Amino acid sequence: MTRYTNFRWGLTDEPMEMLVDDGRVVARETKVRTEVGTPRDLEGARLFPAFIDNHCHILPTGLDLAKLFLGAAVSREEVLDLVYVKHRELPPDEWLHAVHYDQNRFGDGRHLTRDDLDAVSPDRPILLRHQSGHASVANSAALRAAKVTEDEPDPSGGEFGRDANGRLTGVLLEDAHDRVTAAAPRPSRERMVEAILAAGDSMADYGIACASDMMTGFFDLEDELWAYREASERGCRIRLRLYVQWSTVFGPRAMPKERFRELCQAMDPDRCRVAGIKIFADGAISAATAAIYGEFTTGGDGRLIYSTERLRSMVRTANEAGYQIAIHAIGDRAVDEVMDAYRLLDDPRRHRIEHATMLSDGQIERLVDLGCFVTMQPEFLARFGPSYARQLGPDRASRLKRYRSCLDAGVRLSLSSDRPIVGGDPSFGLACAVVRPEGFDPNEGVERDEAIVLYTLEAARANEDANEMGALIPGQFADFRLETA
Ligand SMILES: [Zn+2]
Incomplete structure (x- = not known):
């Protein structure tokens, strides 16, 4: 049993103590009456119930964390440097996925092309997902893996980017982006x-x-x-x-x-x-x-x-x-x-x-x-x-x-x-x-x-969890977070 002392209840700023046994709140009052439990001094911090994120995507969040992050790259050269470093790290048979690519951060707003990415690797599929989640840039290997050919017609709800000569640039919009994304192997x-x-x-x-x-x-x-x-x-x-x-x-x-x-x-x-x-x-x-x-x-x-x-x-x-x-x-x-x-x-x-x-x-x-x-x-x-x-x-x-x-x-x-x-x-x-x-x-x-x-x-x-969590009342899980002044 643990007795948390010397904290303020975050929602009212009242000084309080909280008794926790086996991960659950036993009591949370201005002064817990008993002197039981190992005291833990929270040094005047404000204590709140922990957050509950009742609408997110947990597995996709974790998969994205393993992908190359491009959210801070402000030039094409910088993106290519990061892609190159990642390429050197990965085992040869894996796709290189990057997230938070955004050409709007480059001075001229021009996209990278498949040729730029082919220069990093013509063999490993590379796919840079746009910040919006509705577009990407692919290299030739990724297009090949998705069986997208040079004369591929645009899908009804999307577009394969092309240059003035009608050649694929690797830029993929909406359903074209979905199609190439879906060609990547599923995670094990x-x-x-x-x-x-x-x-x-x-x-x-x-x-x-x-x-x-x-x-x-x-x-x-x-x-x-x-x-x-x-x-x-x-x-x-x-x-x-x-x-x-x-x-x-x-x-x-x-x-x-x-x-x-x-x-x-x-x-x-x-x-x-x-x-x-x-x-x-x-x-x-x-x-x-x-x-x-x-x-x-x-x-x-x-x-x-x-x-x-x-x-x-x-x-x-x-x-x-x-x-x-x-x-x-x-x-x-x-x-x-x-x-x-x-x-x-x-x-x-x-x-x-x-x-x-x-x-x-x-x-x-x-x-x-x-x-x-x-x-x-x-x-x-x-x-x-x-x-x-x-x-x-x-x-x-x-x-x-x-x-x-x-x-x-x-x-x-x-x-x-x-x-x-x-x-x-x-x-x-x-x-x-x-x-x-x-x-x-x-x-x-x-x-x-x-x-x-x-x-x-x-x-x-x-979440139909109100008996179990959310307010640190007796009987609930003792899931809390602290804010220090
Ligand atoms: Zn959602």
């Missing part, structure tokens, strides 16, 4: 375990104690469930909550039900568990694929991924099987579709809407009425602000992510990151929720203490 199980452990380290360093993976089953459900369990058994520093893609559990090529149950039951639920089922209702604002009322300035009103009937039947299936459901819905039209589907269930309060980036006043009222959870990602406004303004115009863009209106109305809101799409440091996320970035209605910001509760207790509620 061992690589997955290492990636999850690395993601756990990085998140724990940010004060996160629990994270929810929002697309488990992207590569292969069986391998991923195995890897998450294995990582948790090898001491992953965060608790793992997994939201499994609908199709991998219920689709035509789903894993057999018995096998899925077996893999779920093999996990220690304190450390790692399947928390629910993930569905996508629409796309993203920056790509003009979110389903909205009205039109994007670049044209179109986005797209719903499923028909109304199809979405309702998917929701019904997962609900009847007893799972919590989390649905990605960014545009206001997608949010209505999801609310309509949830409304048909006996208990819509259990389920979640991810992002809910565009909301009208009427929709906020409906969300309160329905009682489902909503989680938003404040770092998005800092990261995607310019593309939101471009796609929606400054007026509509300024009203995105209405934290204040949701809280005041009584929506069951929480905050999260969506890392690795953004950096994922909750302290930066909180700052973005309190002071909204330039161009976004400042009245939709929240107080810092409110934001902390949204990133801890409210995040635990949306």
Whole structure:
């Protein structure tokens, strides 16, 4: 038993003591009455519940950590130097993946080409993923591996960059980028375990104690469930909550039900568990694929991924099987579709809407009425602000992510990151929720203490973990973080 002394409760600044036994809080009071336990002096630090990132991508975060980081490179020469050094380090048969490439940082904004990368290696596939996540530059070996030939037609939702003579430059946009990315070999199980452990380290360093993976089953459900369990058994520093893609559990090529149950039951639920089922209702604002009322300035009103009937039947299936459901819905039209589907269930309060980036006043009222959870990602406004303004115009863009209106109305809101799409440091996320970035209605910001509760207790509620964590009340896990003055 440990007795933590000499700290202030971060949310009220009250001096307190906390008694912890076997990883759980026994008491947290202004003065713990007993003198039991080994005292640990926290030297006046402020103590908070640890962060809970209830919407991110854990395995992809870890895989990206192992890739070459180009986010600080400001010239083509610098990028090529870094790529060359990485090339020398890697075993010969591996792809060289880099992330956070951005030609906008170069003086003239000109992309690297496949010829530049072929000069580093004509044989090893090299793929530099753009900062946006929607484009990349490939060398000739990567194009070959994806069976992209010189006379390849552009895919319907993408483009292979070409020079004045019609020759491929290696620049890949949207679906062309997806196609070449998909040609890279899948990570092995061992690589997955290492990636999850690395993601756990990085998140724990940010004060996160629990994270929810929002697309488990992207590569292969069986391998991923195995890897998450294995990582948790090898001491992953965060608790793992997994939201499994609908199709991998219920689709035509789903894993057999018995096998899925077996893999779920093999996990220690304190450390790692399947928390629910993930569905996508629409796309993203920056790509003009979110389903909205009205039109994007670049044209179109986005797209719903499923028909109304199809979405309702998917929701019904997962609900009847007893799972919590989390649905990605960014545009206001997608949010209505999801609310309509949830409304048909006996208990819509259990389920979640991810992002809910565009909301009208009427929709906020409906969300309160329905009682489902909503989680938003404040770092998005800092990261995607310019593309939101471009796609929606400054007026509509300024009203995105209405934290204040949701809280005041009584929506069951929480905050999260969506890392690795953004950096994922909750302290930066909180700052973005309190002071909204330039161009976004400042009245939709929240107080810092409110934001902390949204990133801890409210995040635990949306994970259906509120009995276990989020507020450091007796009985909960003693997952805390300290801020020193
Ligand atoms: Zn996500």
